[in-house]
Amino acid sequence: MSTAARSSSPGNDPRVRAVEVTDDLIIAHLADGRTISVPLAWSWRLSDASPEARRRHEIIGDGEGIHWPDVDEDISVRGMLDGTPARRPDRR
16 A cells, blocks of 8 residues: 655645636635635635625735635635635624
């Protein structure tokens, strides 16, 4: 049996090259050819945003993440891969 080890070298970190947001998914196309997605519901800010605001995004950190300026949301590729949804703050 062979095992592939994940390197912690910054040069091997996944990088996003293109992003799509649908009514249900946040989709990231990575530089290494993979396409990953997470449910839109993982980002309450994007879930609550208009489709137009969802379309306006910037790739940040040389592809380490995505920023949506209209809703002040940042999502990292690592967070998408690790399965880390954003938590909605308690409204008390």
